[in-house]
Amino acid sequence: MTEAVTPKIPLEKQKLLTVNGDEAVAWAAKQSLVDVVAAYPITPQTIIVEKFSEFVANGEVHTEFVPVESEHSAMSACVGAAAAGARAFTATAANGLALMWEILYIAASLRLPIVLAVANRALSAPINIHCDHSDAMGMRDSGWVQLFVENVQEAYDTTIQAFRIGEDERVLLPVAVNLDGFFLSHTLENIHILPDEAVHEFLGGYRKVPKVKVDYFEEEVPLMLNPARPLSFGPLDLYDYYFEHKMHQIEAMKRVPEVVREVNEEWYALTGRRYGDGVLVPYEVEDADVIVTVLGSTAGTVRHIVKKLRGEGKKVGMVRIRMFRPFPHKELAEILKGTKVVGVMDRAISFGSYGPSFLEINTALYDLKEKPLLVNYVYGLGGRDAPPALIEKMFEELLRDAEKGFVEKKLRFLGVRE
Amino acid sequence: MSQPRGWKELPIGAVPFRLSTDYKTGDWRALRPVVDMNKCVKCMLCWIFCPDMAIIWDGEKILVNYDYCKGCGICAHECPVKAIDMVPEPSE
Numbered sequence: 267m268t269e270a271v272t273p274k275i276p277l278e279k280q281k282l283l284t285v286n287g288d289e290a291v292a293w294a295a296k297q298s299l300v301d302v303v304a305a306y307p308i309t310p311q312t313i314i315v316e317k318f319s320e321f322v323a324n325g326e327v328h329t330e331f332v333p334v335e336s337e338h339s340a341m342s343a344c345v346g347a348a349a350a351g352a353r354a355f356t357a358t359a360a361n362g363l364a365l366m367w368e369i370l371y372i373a374a375s376l377r378l379p380i381v382l383a384v385a386n387r388a389l390s391a392p393i394n395i396h397c398d399h400s401d402a403m404g405m406r407d408s409g410w411v412q413l414f415v416e417n418v419q420e421a422y423d424t425t426i427q428a429f430r431i432g433e434d435e436r437v438l439l440p441v442a443v444n445l446d447g448f449f450l451s452h453t454l455e456n457i458h459i460l461p462d463e464a465v466h467e468f469l470g471g472y473r474k475v476p477k478v479k480v481d482y483f484e485e486e487v488p489l490m491l492n493p494a495r496p497l498s499f500g501p502l503d504l505y506d507y508y509f510e511h512k513m514h515q516i517e518a519m520k521r522v523p524e525v526v527r528e529v530n531e532e533w534y535a536l537t538g539r540r541y542g543d544g545v546l547v548p549y550e551v552e553d554a555d556v557i558v559t560v561l562g563s564t565a566g567t568v569r570h571i572v573k574k575l576r577g578e579g580k581k582v583g584m585v586r587i588r589m590f591r592p593f594p595h596k597e598l599a600e601i602l603k604g605t606k607v608v609g610v611m612d613r614a615i616s617f618g619s620y621g622p623s624f625l626e627i628n629t630a631l632y633d634l635k636e637k638p639l640l641v642n643y644v645y646g647l648g649g650r651d652a653p654p655a656l657i658e659k660m661f662e663e664l665l666r667d668a669e670k671g672f673v674e675k676k677l678r679f680l681g682v683r684e
Numbered sequence: 685m686s687q688p689r690g691w692k693e694l695p696i697g698a699v700p701f702r703l704s705t706d707y708k709t710g711d712w713r714a715l716r717p718v719v720d721m722n723k724c725v726k727c728m729l730c731w732i733f734c735p736d737m738a739i740i741w742d743g744e745k746i747l748v749n750y751d752y753c754k755g756c757g758i759c760a761h762e763c764p765v766k767a768i769d770m771v772p773e774p775s776e
Contacts, residue, residue: 377697438696478695482703489697497699510691511698518696 273538280458280537287418287450288313290457291357291383291443294425296321297465298381299472301352304332304343308362309395310447311385315357337362341369341380348378349499351490353429353473356380359447360387363401367408373440374409375515376499377489379432379473380440382410383425385451386562386613388648396649397447399561399614402590403622409515411441411522412591414561416541418455421445423539426460427529429469434529435476436521444590446563448649460537468536519592526589545594547586550576551601554583556664557638558609559598559627561587564645564652568611571657582661587623595630602631606668607639609660611680613646620644620677639673645680656681709736713755715770719746723767730759730768 285293291314295303303322305315322331330347334340337358344354358366363384373380386402388394402412411431415421421443428441445451460468477486480497487495503511523545530544541547547565550572551557560568565586575582585601587594602608608631612621619625624642631637643660646652660680667673695701719730724746731739731746738753739746760768 375698476696478697478699480695480699480701489695489699498704499697499699501700501704503698506688507694507698510689510694513691514694514696514698517691 271535271538273534274536275460275464277458277538280460282456283459284454284456285418286313286452286454287421287445288385288452289317290418290422290455291425291445292317292321293459294422295355295381296327297460297462298355298426298429298469299353299466300327300329300355301473302330302332302344302347302354303356304334304340304347304354305356306334306337306340306358306362308337308359310387310397310451311357311359311362311383313451314383314385337365338369341366341373341382344380345369345373345376345378348373348380349376349491351473351475351488351492353433354378354380355382357383357385359385360389360395360401364389364404367404370405370408370410370440372500375511377438377514377518378440379429379438381425381428381432382440382442384442384444385447386444387447394648395447397449397613398647398649399444399612399622400647402442402444403614403616405442406591406622409439409519410591411437411439411519411526411589412444413441413526413589414444414587415450416547416563416565416586418450418453419457419539420541421450422457422459423533423537423541426465426468427533429473430529431522431525433473434525437518437525438476439515439518439522444562449563458537464536468532522592523589523594523597541588542586545589546597546601547588548601549584549586551583551585551605553581555581555606555668556609556661557583557585557602557605557607558611558661558664559585559587559623560611561590561613561623564611564613567652567654567657571654571661575658575661580661580665582665590623593626593630595626598627599630599634602627602638603634603636605638606671607641607664607673609641609643609664611643611645613644615644615647639667639671640676641667641673642677643680644677650681652681708751709754710749710751713750713753713773715755715757716750716773717748717753717755717757717759718769718771719748720767720769721745723765725765725767727764729762729764733758733762
């Protein structure tokens, strides 16, 4: 443990707010000097944009608010705005995110640092408005940075951080902030928010556009749509240059972890809050025989059970994966390498395969000389509850596996009726 | 054209590093428009309809910019007096 530092804005200077996760995100966007919000309502995201539209109507923000006719248009409008140099924000969930799909790729490949809040919700059919991560996992290959938060405070903190991360010249990629639908989006929590000026200073004011060099201008020019210094965004790019442009995205992703860590530390110095190293949040992992990995709000329950089992002398731990894209393979392998069994919790499944984070962790551990046993727990689909008793049952199973030294069933379904 | 550039030499965001006018699309053409000025009534419909701005009026006659004309034939189709012929490009 490092010694606690006094944050630049001490807690008594931060405003206490009783809000749900959606409102927390709206407050974060409000303070982030967003130029354009284009959005379409969908449960459980609706409150974010609803709250934000109140700020617009009250004249509390300078933002241009575009109530579009679909999520496809929402993301398209954000792409246009960001290409014109604006700081753009939107929010969606589930089927809305699915409808944004093709534009997600465009936002990423044009290197537009749009911030998108996703109130994670199950995809249809059958229609379901409750939480799982099937929506977020559908966009995992689109070139976006993906962060998953555990609570309402973190939803606020991470939304502000997302602008800094995405707009950093080393990154220049769009960032998705994932908060569990209903578990976070609609759950009230007391949170601390910063004064407006502190957020403005943290973000360095309005968005700064990076510069690029093209042959037809002597000087570097801003990477934006500007009739005075014209650039073409998104023209035809065939087998001659497309591959090279994909390399830019691959390289940018490599630089994301260092920026996420820096921003996490800077946030800590400012507010007194940080989330592990920003990428992974380990808990009681040293000497653990069993470690469970988890994304999102379930981490709270898992932590509670780890604490309880540790009290009973059982060597268990947890790692919360805060950053899913880019995936921290090496860092995770470093934490998991000494353990006997790793239980990977996935609130989504790739039909015909395993859960998405299981596939990543399998990849992460492959190069270890001594590999821990690996079990995938798919849980909580469509908002199915994962109460403490169920999590405890999972740990008991994993402890038995650790004792036996082998795993019979690699893919297990937690909390489903036979 | 010089050597194709590597990714380290390219501007990010996939913005083209050269002007679109550097990219001569005329070599896509299979048929070339040829204007018979004896038939032409100078209505300029070809100029209006050309999607590539490849029709030029020099003050006396209609010219075609073969650097950019893709040979789509819209000019010939629109010409009310059939003054434009689409002639096959020589196959080399």
